Amino acid sequence: MQRHLFLVTLGPVQEFIASARRSRDLWFGSWLLSELSRAGAEVLLQPTFDSQLIFPAPSSDDPSRLTAYNVANRILAEVPQGVDCEVLGKAVAEGVQARLAALREAAFANISWHADHPNLRTLALRQVEDLIEVTWVALPLTDDYKASRNRIEDVMAARKATRTFGAAPQLSGVHQPKSSIDGSRESVIPQALSRAAKANVEGRRLLYRSYRADYAEQLSGVDLLKRWGAVEAQEADFPSTSHFAALPFLDRETVGDQAVSTAFARYLEGLRAAGAQLHTLDRRFQRPLTGEVDAAILFEDRLALELGQADVATAHGHLLDFFVAATNNRRPDPYYALLLADGDNMGLAIDMQNSPEAHRMVSRTLDGFAARVREVVEQEYSGALIYAGGDDVLAFLPMHTVLGCAQALAAAFQQQMAAVGLGAKTPTLSVGVALVHHLEPLADALTLARRAERLAKELPGKDALGLILNKRSGAECAIRGRWAGGIFLRRLKRWIEWYRRxxxxxxxxxxxxxxxxxxxxxxxxxxxxxxxxxxxxxxxxxxxxxxxxxxxxxxxxxxxxxxxxxxxxxxxxxxxxxxxxxxxxxxxxxxxxxxxxxxxxxxxxxxxxxxxxxxxx
Structure with a gap:
């Protein structure tokens, strides 16, 4: 018997991640897909199968180095002789589904399901159960590793094209509107509760407490998993897009100013008295002035989403008092940055590897980069990492740090990949940045970030930065330039400085x-x-x-x-x-x-x- 190449993919990817209305939906959806991939990879490492990961490959031999922040939705492994690949494939799928079920149960345990509608919870369970599709293929590993790898990619493409389509989960007698997030699954929110939320503030608050849904939202079981799912290391919630838009204002206006702190405390007290839903953040996203509270409360248009008409007027008055007392009536700018990065010529770099060991070394290099990304994004540039798998990065950032972050990521990637020893063919990193209004739909922001990344990658030689500014009033602005030589970035920073002066x-x-x-x-x-x-x-x-x-x-x-x-x-x-x-x-x-x-x-x-x-x- 001989060794096998084993390739497994999890999906759907783009549709699942893109179906997000809040930053938390996007973050948890990305984390969930990576976490399930990690669970599948851990099955391969069990002593029963004793397989060797090729991609992803931790930068050390310790399997605990696999985290949900550095595992992509595809896994390539070398399976030793004597292992039944069909048994292995089934075990990987079961491991993925078991992890999904555990996360689902933990999330749904926190939801106040209405006892009058038990069938809606049943429908939600089935929707999540049907969420992930695990596809695997295996082929004998020959001495020509490159040919074997190309062949298994072809077989995977054929397998996906011939997959079996199952019926969408549904229950007889249940007639619900479609999810307002993805438009395909049925909502599992009782319609009486939705009607009450549209009628008055108390109904709106009850809907949010029960399901974390806004009054105009219809959420499926998958949507609820994104709203209620928890990461063990995460202490509280993920920041809103408005929070990132407010960060330049907070950093500029509030450092060490007691008058600002006093005025903000009065504003916060007024909001709590009005019954506003104040979203609390994980410790790593907290700021000195706002503490654990999401800085979305610094925008008047966000208050309208949280309060009734009478309370909004009162809250606006408290907010105006804060701005006047603390910052001479200066306001935060409503734009934030969504960063999307991808390695250039990675396919060529992998094609040059003639053995599993050589390919594994490239994967370990990418793992080293992914491990560095979170530190760069969150600790050095005040952002929030959504995903870092291999050479792919997705992150929220405030506008005043995004250029520095993009440059640091490109430099870190180049430094890591230099160790692979590909010379002039060493992969580089192209970065797309979308500058978006904080109330713009997330699906549109993602589309804009992908366009910005594509703009960068269309430059000859790549190794570039693409920026698209999407103003709510005015035409879209798209610019780009290469990292090499630093001419483009230095010029852009010069323009910025001269405007500021x-x-x-x-x-x-x-x-x-x-x-x-x-x-x-x-x-x-x-x-x-x-x-x-x-x-x-x-x-x-x-x-x-x-x-x-x-x-x-x-x-x-x-x-x-x-x-x-x-x-x-x-x-x-x-x-x-x-x-x-x-x-x-x-x-x-x-x-x-x-x-x-x-x-x-x-x-x-x-x-x-x-x-x-x-x-x-």
Missing amino acids: GRIPDGVAYELRDVHMRLTSLGQCDEHALTEHVLAEEALRILKRKRVRSEDEMRELDPSTLAFVRAQLGLPPELPDGPPPLPAADCISVATLALELMVAREFAQVMGPLAEQEGAD
Whole structure:
């Protein structure tokens, strides 16, 4: 008998993760899928089967290194001779389902199920039981490892294309609306309770206490698992998108200020008196001012979701008093960042491995990166990791730290992968960042993050950063640039700093965009193509006549600012000591300049003004 390659996948992935309305839904859905994969991998490591993991592979031989934050939804293993792969496949599926059942029971035990509707709980149980699909294939492992691996991937694709479709779980006599989250499963919330929640505040609070559902939500058993599921190491709940949007404000306005703390305590007391549902956070997400309370309460539009009409007016008054007393009526900006990262050319790197041992070394390198990701995201940059499996990362971040986090992740990935010894073919990390309003549907934010990542990966050579700003009022702005050389990121940070210092007029980006569109349109109509050089000179002419406020007077733009812009546009310096133009491959168009300034302006607005003595050009 000979050894076998054994490949197992868990699904569905994208549909399950994307069907999320709250940040907690997204986080727990991602964690759950990884946790179930981990349970499957642990079955392979049992003495009965004594298999060796190829992917994932812990960076040490200790199986406890497998965590739900570093296991992807696919597992590749080397099975020793004498092991019946059919028995193994069945054991893996049973291990996954057993772990799912345990998590389901723990979550559902906390729900106040209505005794008048026991069939709804039964339906919820069946919906979760039917959630995960475990698919496995096994093939003899030949001396040609690359051929064996390619073959097993082909067999897995064929197996998925011919899988058996079962009927959706349902109960006779149960007529429920569909889930408002995924639209496919039936809701398991009693409709009398939903009607009461729409009728009055007490009904709304009862619905939330019983099911953690908002008054307009219909939740299935799978949705309830995401709302009530618990991670053993997690002390409390996951932050809302509004919390991340508020973090720049909290860090900027409240550090060590007793007046701010006193004003916030009064506001919090008023909210509690009004009966607001205050969401508590895990310790690692708490801030000095807000403590265990989610910072969503700093946004007026979030209060309307928690309170009745009369209480909202009172709460708004308390919030206004806080802003006036503590921050001279400054408010948090309503945008946060969703970061999505993926390794470049990983398939090529794996194809170059000619043995399970070599492939395992790549997997261990990726495990080392995944272990570092959480520290970078949460401890160094005030974010919250949703998922880090292999070369994939998904995380929430506040806008004022997301650029630094993206750069740190790219550097950490490059440092880890250098140990694989692939030389010029060493994989790099491309990062997509969506800058989104805190009330934007999460499914839309995820779509935007994927587009930003794709934007980065479409650059030749990849190793890039893509950013998409989705303003609620205004056109979408998309920019990108490569990590190599640091030109793009340094330029973007320069724009941000200059906006914060008041060295760039507030509306100039939009004027540059309009001029570019108008002149380009005229050139096309006259059948005379305008060269980028002409457009660049016109952009400089506009900038030269702009004025910025300096202390109590209006002044022209600093000559160093104009010289820097000239160099970025590829124009020769006007003065002998001016910076030389960037190489053609690195210089930008007027259209790109306008977009970069729009994005930089949003970052600057979030970060707040910068005194002239702070920072450095």
